[in-house]
Amino acid sequence: MKRDLVVGDKVVFKLEIAPRTPNAQVYGIIRSIGPHPDSDGIVFGIEIDAHDQAYRGKGTSNGRPYFSCGLKNAVFVAMDKIIKKRDLSLATSSQGLPEPTVVKQPRSNMRSQMKSGAASGQPKPGVYDKLKGLVKDAVSTFDDYAAEDRGRFEAGDISGHKSQFKEGDRVIIQTVKEEVVAGTVRWVGPVRISKDMKIDPLPVVGIETDIKIDPIKDFDGVDINITGSHGTKLFKVAPNHSRVFLPEQLVLTINEYTLQQQKDAAKFKKETEQDDATEEEKRLATEFFMSVAEYRRQQQGYVDAVKRGMDDRKVPEDPKIGEGSNEERMAIRGDR
Structure with missing residues (x-):
């Protein structure tokens, strides 16, 4: 798998920050591949992703430039330090996640699924599969810790977190069975594995749903178990409501939902006219x-x-x- 690495590939690699400390697992982009005077064999010059902060280096070694990048935003590693190649088939946003995609519900059952004035319009099934991979990857990147904590995430520092959502927003989500559910945003922020406290670049929305659901079954593979410190719950919900944490890509604001419904109606009308x-x-x-x-x-x-x-x-x-x-x-x- 590693032999097919080329310049431009996004990878996850191990980086020793200081002696006698656990290796950090860092995201980056390969900028150069070739021999290095201080190492045997092939060495990879990697530009570190911005969300992992700047670690060391600036794209040069002994004064010789190998590639250009931000100051102190580069590192040179051997092939055995590269853990895996990140999936580049996903259309990514600036946060490294799939762009949101929405699609209409079948009109035959749309009325029966009206929840608080909203139904239909949510991510295509393929987006669920991609986000399942990202959620799984977020856990498996820290395999040793995830195994101990059973994938439990602890809420990260939200002071500098930017999101299109805010507490109190009314939103629409859709289950894996394409059932539409309305809810209210109660928390937004990043997540981190609770044991090593590392911030993970996965923006998440905590939602109180208007009806009782089973987050594990209804959002299989994409629901994220997020808690406060020491496993405390981040927010309370009313009776017959539920708490669910989802990647932002699976959440629509009411305005987005309404706009999508209008587009769907226009598209449906156009297709009907075209058919006859x-x-x-x-x-x-x-x-x-x-x-x-x-x-x-x-x-x-x-x-x-x-x-x-x-x-x-x-x-x-x-x-x-x-x-x-x-x-x-x-x-x-x-x-x-």
């Missing part, structure tokens, strides 16, 4: 760079304009156009 269009309508719409709906509106406009023009040419005493002969109409005018 004739081949001639489709051909002409494509020829004039229009949708079928736009083409139909334009054609109806032409029909209405012609009809208005014909009505303007009639006089009150005239019979309807098309009724009677020209001679009959002339005779009527001649008798006046």
Whole structure:
């Protein structure tokens, strides 16, 4: 697996901060690969991710530049220090997580799933799979500690945490069974493994749901067990409500949900109109760079304009156009 590493790959690697201390497991991007005068074999020059802070180095060794990066934001490591290659197939945001993606609920059961005025519109199933991998990776990165704490996370320092959510926000989430649930944000912040207290770059939202759910089953693989110090609960919930902690990518604000519903409705209408269009309508719409709906509106406009023009040419005493002969109409005018 490590032999296919190339410049630009994102990796997790071990880094000794000080003698006789446990190796830190750090995220970074490979910037150079090649021999190094102070080491045998191939050495990897890695730029450390910003969220892991600056450790040491600046992309040079003995004054020789190997690559450029932020001051003291680089390190050189041997291949055996690289633990694994991070999954680059995920579309990532600036925080290294998949961008949120939303999709509509089937309309057949949408009404029955209305919860506090909201239903449908949530992440595609594929996003769940990607986030499951990230949550699992966050735990397995610290395998020794996670095994002891059973994956329990402790809330990190939220003083400098930035999030699109804030306490009190009304939000929409969707279970793995595509059931839509409304709730209220009660906590936002990063998480860290409780034993070694290391901050992990996973932004999480703590939500009090409006109904009773089973977080472990309803959000299988993406629910994160977060506590305060010494295992205390971060917030209380009302009876018949539940507490769930999810990555931000699985949470929608009410405004986002409403906007998505409007887009879904417009898309559904467009698809319906496209489905019942004739081949001639489709051909002409494509020829004039229009949708079928736009083409139909334009054609109806032409029909209405012609009809208005014909009505303007009639006089009150005239019979309807098309009724009677020209001679009959002339005779009527001649008798006046």
